[in-house]
Amino acid sequence: MSNSLSVAAITLALRGLLDTAVPVLDTGLVGLQVTTRTPDAARTNVDGPSLNLFLYGTATNAGWSNLDSPLAVRPGESGFPALALDLHYLLTAYGAEDTDSTATSHRALGAAMSVLHDHPLLDGDAILAALPGSDVQDQVERIRISPVPLSVDDLSKLWSGFATQYRLSAAYVVSVVLIDSRRPTRSALPVLTRGPDDRGPAAVSGAGPAVRALVPPRGRAAVRLGEEVVVDGTRLTDPSTVFRLASLLPDPLPPVELQRRPPMPDEPADQVSLRILPLAEDPDALGRWAPGFVSVTALLTPPDLPVVVSNAVAVALAPLITVSPKATDGPAAPGSTLTVTCAPRVRSGQRVTLLLAGRQLAPTSLTQPDPASPTFADTPTTITFEVPDMPGGTYPARLRVDGVDSIPVTYAGDPPLPTFDPDQQVSVP
Template identity: 50%
Template sequence: MSNVLAIAAATRTLRNLLLAQMPALDPELSDLEVTLQPPDIARKGISKSQLNLFLFQVVGNAAWSNLDMPGQVRPGENASPALALNLHYLITAWGRGESDSDALSHRVLAAAMSTLHDRRVLDGNDIRNALPDNDLASQFERVRITLMPQSVEELSKLWTAFQTNYRVSAAYEAAVVLIDSQAATRAPLPVLRRGAQDRGVFASASAAPVLDSLGYPRAQVALRLGEDIVLGGRQLTTEHALVRFSSLRLDAPVDLPPLAGAAGTLGVHLADTTEDADAASRWAPGIYTVALLLQPPGLPPLLSNELPLALAPLITLGALTAAAGDITLNLSCLPRLRDGQRVFLLFGDRLLPPQSISNPADLHQPTALVFQVPGVSAGTYTVRLRVDGADSIPVDFSGSVPAFAGNQQVVVT
């Protein structure tokens, strides 16, 4: 492949080739000058016969854009492909002076096109001599020159962009130029064993479990510690199975054993702090995904699809009464909050950010939060805590009819 001098090397090679060969084809072009200027300034200060070679477009080469270089990257290795480019040139001809009465510009153009037709593949020695330190000649693919027919519309757009009068011209493509990627190549070590004891691939006739539904208790919209969920689906079993709870807020997933349920269902219980002393720090309120993991002995694990779950915070208010005006509200939250979680207080219909959040050094203790609620008038306000989109549940389900829990309300007098 080539270094970053490849485009310049291709241009200089074409210029040198045209300058050397065209006078030999037509002795009238002994004073020929080959330039590399934009068409609008190419003729400034020049009165003799002239050919201008202008690189007007560079496009990606689709065929090479995702290919590894032969002999450089082997199967199983990871390397960025080369930057593969097609170069589009416009050659423009001028005769001597301004009138060009003898149509010398046509002879200039014909000699240039004949030269490019006879040397459609750039010679390696010509490339090496065109520009010091370039290695375009060593790339795997040769650089080929092809005439690009231009419609009247394309020519009109092209010369309009040049903002100059049209001159007799022709377009050519030089392809392909491959520039080395600077990204590191990764070459893994050869495989010595295919799995444990070189047993190769494991095959299992059973299908992975599929979860179709997740049910909260009492038609709630979230789960709390100490409550159960019901998973519905197919190929569900409690044998060698774990229910995996995953969250971006946790360092590792939490795996719990499932409980047998009705046909096609499994139950899962989330222990609270009375059942699990570490529950306060094991979990974090917020959004989880739930999956069923099967781990048969001697076989690779099978993981089901994932379903979303909201784990609601359990909150305790520091005071249930307050005087009207600006209120400072203290509350605690279980499970404990993690760094980076988005926390808001819903005080009645108002949404407020916390003034402070603190986690005690004792991992068994809840998170303490302080909120400032300005301009509160008399009344009874239901309080909720929203953590990463999961709201605490301010409802008491112990009676025959659900009602707002008195310990989740603040009475302002």
């Protein structure tokens, strides 16, 4: 398993290769020194010809960055990928004199480039001898040395960054160095059965259900407890389809699953209706629901087959409210208390305001029923507001919970026409 010594091992192995092979190739370069310093310090305490091998950059190797190590991870296991690096080196040659009048630096650079050309693969024994303990010589991928052409602009930027005078140089990339992750590999147990009763994977032909839109009754913006919401979509009429309604609160309530209402003779084939039970038929409605937005998802549940889940679409669930004193009880003087009950109950963290005469009133108190009370299941949330100083008149009251308003409208007559509900109006003297 290669480790963090790998980068240093590669640098020392390259230095050793140049230090050994260049004087053999060109006997006129006997005494050549090979350093691994920064370019501005390459000639410190060095008088004769020399080569400087500077690691000026590293880059993640895209081909190996997301692959498991073949030696560390077996089929069926998962591990953290190795750190795969490409090492970028700058090889610079120097002569016996700073002026290079004898062109010794050219001889040194030519010999060095020839050596690297003849050794495109870095020998594992040379890496081991350069720095024992890195184990990079045992990695599955061979380490290759490749020249990199640099433009005049690239060289200018490099040497400007080195803050020293430009010298004749050649660039190389050494790839790929794999530094194994130290995070543990997760090994799964062998598979004994494939699904229930070892029946293998289940295949279902055709597309699953899809929900396009949710349509509250009478074209309103929200649905209330006891009303029906129309689900418009495709492949929703299978008898095994159920609809899951889930609150969108940060701390949501358990989801509620509903069956479609029996279809009517003239009902469109791509629509189904869901009836949210009223309080009289669902004793737990105050605790199972919360005013605000609710997501609806269709679940196709064929027997002995996996569940197919549709997309989710949101619908607004409006609160049912009562107002005290309401307009028929007499006027509420400015500064007096206005009490509003909300069903289903408001949950912790929900934003509540009262819309009255074009104003948004913040609550003065919010009271939840005692869970130990025998009437807890039937008791809504009680919210109080202070009646503001405003012109006299009769105003519809709307409770807004997380952006969803109560519906202050009732329908009467034949045909039924909308009118403001007198039980949800407040009179101000």
